[in-house]
Amino acid sequence: MATRFIPRTHFPYDRVINWFPGHMAKGLRLISERLNSVDLVVEVRDARIPLSSVNPSFEKVVGRRPRLIVYNKFDLADQSTSKPITEAFAKHAPTTPVVFTSCQTDDNIKTILDHASKLADPIPQVTLMVVGMPNVGKSSLINSLRRVGVGKGKAAATGAQPGITRTVIGTVKVLEDPTVYLVDTPGVMVPHIADPVRSLKVALTGGIRDHLSDEQVMVDYLLYRLNGFNDYEYAKWFKLPNNEPTNNVDELLQGVARRIGAIVKGGELDLNMAAKFFLKHYRTGKLGQHTLDDVSPEALESFFESQKMYNASTGVSRRQEKKIAKIEQRKNSRRVSKAEE
Numbered sequence: 001m002a003t004r005f006i007p008r009t010h011f012p013y014d015r016v017i018n019w020f021p022g023h024m025a026k027g028l029r030l031i032s033e034r035l036n037s038v039d040l041v042v043e044v045r046d047a048r049i050p051l052s053s054v055n056p057s058f059e060k061v062v063g064r065r066p067r068l069i070v071y072n073k074f075d076l077a078d079q080s081t082s083k084p085i086t087e088a089f090a091k092h093a094p095t096t097p098v099v100f101t102s103c104q105t106d107d108n109i110k111t112i113l114d115h116a117s118k119l120a121d122p123i124p125q126v127t128l129m130v131v132g133m134p135n136v137g138k139s140s141l142i143n144s145l146r147r148v149g150v151g152k153g154k155a156a157a158t159g160a161q162p163g164i165t166r167t168v169i170g171t172v173k174v175l176e177d178p179t180v181y182l183v184d185t186p187g188v189m190v191p192h193i194a195d196p197v198r199s200l201k202v203a204l205t206g207g208i209r210d211h212l213s214d215e216q217v218m219v220d221y222l223l224y225r226l227n228g229f230n231d232y233e234y235a236k237w238f239k240l241p242n243n244e245p246t247n248n249v250d251e252l253l254q255g256v257a258r259r260i261g262a263i264v265k266g267g268e269l270d271l272n273m274a275a276k277f278f279l280k281h282y283r284t285g286k287l288g289q290h291t292l293d294d295v296s297p298e299a300l301e302s303f304f305e306s307q308k309m310y311n312a313s314t315g316v317s318r319r320q321e322k323k324i325a326k327i328e329q330r331k332n333s334r335r336v337s338k339a340e341e
């Protein structure tokens with residue numbers, strides 16, 4: 001019975017899933033070019049992986065610009081995580097507001113508009129730029145902001161697979177008074193994720209195209225984590241033998257395949273289809289609200305320490321900043337004249 005069940009304590013995994021198509025490098029360049037006309041950068045992260053969905057490339061590009069961090073898809077995450085994260089930000093990044101949102105329910109969307117409105121004095125209109133890793137919900141956030149701010153419908157295309165927004169689109173008005181505009185940008189992945197499990201978490205939450213990672217491995221990792229959370233609802237949902245949990249991904253997938261009738265010619269169970277179904281089930285919140293990163297005070301402390309080290313190693317003085325800006329300007333004008341040739 002479930003009381004005797006002992007979950008696995010380790011998940012050996014050493015394959016790094018990397019995905020950095022050309023449009024992302026270009027996106028990063030476009031973000032940097034548009035920055036001068038932006039008053040606030042809204043960096044969207046996935047609340048289910050609050051640390052793994054941080055892209056250091058944004059630190060480099062966005063630098064010391066005013067930033068607001070949005071932990072989106074909070075409806076899918078462990079609700080108790082907002083407190084330690086907010087406290088850690090208050091301690092380590094007190095000038096950076098943090099908001100936990102859901103674009104499904106428009107939860108806390110108004111808080112973002114309130115932050116933007118505050119910037120409208122003394123500037124007449126405010127421009128926000130939304131950045132973030134693929135699939136964290138940037139386009140959904142723009143649509144939510146527009147819905148809540150100006151009562152209008154969809155302005156940006158959204159999708160269950162990452163990489164829907166491929167270029168920086170024009171500005172979208174999200175508030176009338178004061179006037180707040182918003183710029184959407186393509187999702188930009190970390191060019192190289194060194195930690196294999198981190199890349200697996202990003203893939204599992206939809207940040208990397210599914211065909212690039214092994215769906216059955218993602219399910220296995222998810223199973224390992226669900227068991228670790230002592231959340232055995234899946235065993236009932238998919239009517240596993242005696243409704244008992246398992247550490248064996250094949251057993252799980254066979255149960256799922258039987259339950260959804262995923263059977264191929266000859267009567268064999270289609271474990272691939274079962275894996276796809278199980279992932280979708282998780283991603284739409286049917287397997288509970290779980291946060292996959294450790295957000296204990298100690299883990300957050302060491303995260304912010306590593307960020308500090310990162311910022312120190314890429315941190316530049318104002319003199320250097322001006323120099324870099326000049327070089328960038330020169331590069332841009334060369335690019336423009338080349339394009340005109």
Ligand SMILES: Nc1nc2c(ncn2[C@@H]2O[C@H](COP(=O)(O)OP(=O)(O)OP(=O)(O)O)[C@@H](O)[C@H]2O)c(=O)[nH]1
Nearest residue numbers: 073103135136137138139140158159163164165187
């Ligand atoms: N449950 C839940 N789903 C969300 C939320 N926000 C977005 N989604 C879903 O997540 C998926 C990705 O959303 P998008 O808005 O297309 O994400 P994006 O960041 O613009 O994606 P890219 O184009 O890859 O950069 C879609 O299936 C959305 O419906 C949220 O707050 N909660």
